[in-house]
Amino acid sequence: MVQKSKRPPSAARIAAPVAPKRRGRPRAYEPDVALGKALDLFRRDGFAATSLDDLSAATGMNRPSLYGAFGDKRELYIKSYQRYRDDARAAMVDIFRADAPLRERLERIYRIALDIYLSGESGPRGCFTVMTAASEAVSDPDIRNMVVEGLTELDKAFGICFRHAKERGELPEGADPASLAHLASATIHTIAIRARARVPRRELEAIVNGAIDLMCRAK
Amino acid sequence: MVQKSKRPPSAARIAAPVAPKRRGRPRAYEPDVALGKALDLFRRDGFAATSLDDLSAATGMNRPSLYGAFGDKRELYIKSYQRYRDDARAAMVDIFRADAPLRERLERIYRIALDIYLSGESGPRGCFTVMTAASEAVSDPDIRNMVVEGLTELDKAFGICFRHAKERGELPEGADPASLAHLASATIHTIAIRARARVPRRELEAIVNGAIDLMCRAK
DNA sequence: ACTTTTTTGTACCATTTCGCATTAAATTCC
DNA sequence: GGAATTTAATGCGAAATGGTACAAAAAAGT
Secondary structure, three states, X not given: OOOOOOOOOOHHHHOOOOOXXXXXXXXXXXXXXXXXXXXXXXXXXOOXXXXXXXXXXXXXXXXXXXXXXXXXHHHHHHHHHHHHHHHHHHHHHHHHHOOOOHHHHHHHHHHHHHHHHHOOOOOOOOOHHHHHHHHHHOOOHHHHHHHHHHHHHHHHHHHHHHHHHHHXXXXXXXXXXXXXXXXXXXXXXXXXXXXXXXXXXXXHHHHHHHHHHHHHHOO | OXXXXXXXXXXXXXXXXXXXXXXXXXXXXXXXXXXXXXXXXHHHHOOOOOOHHHHHHHHOOOHHHHHXXXXXHHHHHHHHHHHHHHHHHHHHHHHHHOOOXXXXXXXXXXXXXHHHHHOOOOOOOOOHHHHHHHHHHOOOHHHXXXXXXXXXXXXXXXXXXXXXXXXXXXXXXXXXXXXXXXXXXXXXHHHHHHHHOOOOHHHHHHHHHHHHHHHHHOO
């Protein structure tokens, strides 16, 4: 009883995608896909409107299993949000790191953002941060910190983008990378909101294109 | 029983702020202030997390009275949202109509927006449209229509602003008023979201000022 | 004074909600 | 095969929720 960790402590963590030989009855679910389902629900309906029964039905796990695996509803919500941010970051980080012209990088970022916001069977799913986490942020300090973290992370990524572009001469001397980054984030936010109202992709793309033009020509 | 309208039908509607001489027991509440309280609650907690008990406590009306005055929870929510939009519109319409330089108009609009988003005792209250209505918009067509209406109304108001400025020579020839309007709306949206995460007014003002600089110098 | 009308206040109901206690099942270790 | 261990499944229970029935109260009309 000295080692209480659920995973074998050392070697298995490095490379153990198969057969950890757990001791008791095997799980009937895969935690990752279950968390994905929970994420979808929370993202669509928000925290309060998503019941444990809904989550149970969507994940295929009954409530005690849910509870055992992820903790209570709030913990599950937070883990879902973390998962969402991880996914979104993973989808964008390569583009932010890529060594491409400013316009192309922006175009690719916004294309991915639109893909995220507009996918889903039962209507556009929008952005977790904007649609539900920001609402909880007022009353829940932990969630608030995550939201602030996510917002500033995006600002910073765009900021690096624009600073880089300025150094390369893609932007005029007077351009202010920080302000441009805020505008780039604002464009993300506005399309997230509009996507939620089922504004068609065409219109969102038009907004994005106008914003990109402005940001690339910015004095 | 021919006239079933609650208000006296004609004359009284024109100027009757006093003593309509209603027939039964007088109301113990003023519908307008009660709706204001309901609006605050919905705006802070969203639709699902706001219970009728909460609403009852905040308005001072017991539940049957609430029901009688405003209909069920969804109707009350919609009426709250309408009220919010009316108030916001009323606070901004003068500025949008005023004949002032572009920069000054933008500054005044954003100052009012920040006032709306940051006021309130229990933390910043954010924007009703962005924080809760957009969430409901996916599943509720009526709310969705209201959200879309509000978004395009703001876009249009900013659009007129920029077209006007361009005609006056405040903007360069190549400036695109529609795109600028979308950016102006996006700036509203981004500060609404950040306000919800308790980002301090200082930072929001910095974001706004950067955006105004960009929009006023836009090529 | 009595009826009518409108609102209030209490209490209730059916349903849903979250969380957990308990038992049954499935697997590994000895 | 049996003990130990981990998970699944059923279902309970206390609280909260949205909505309403019903009687008491407060005003105006007659």
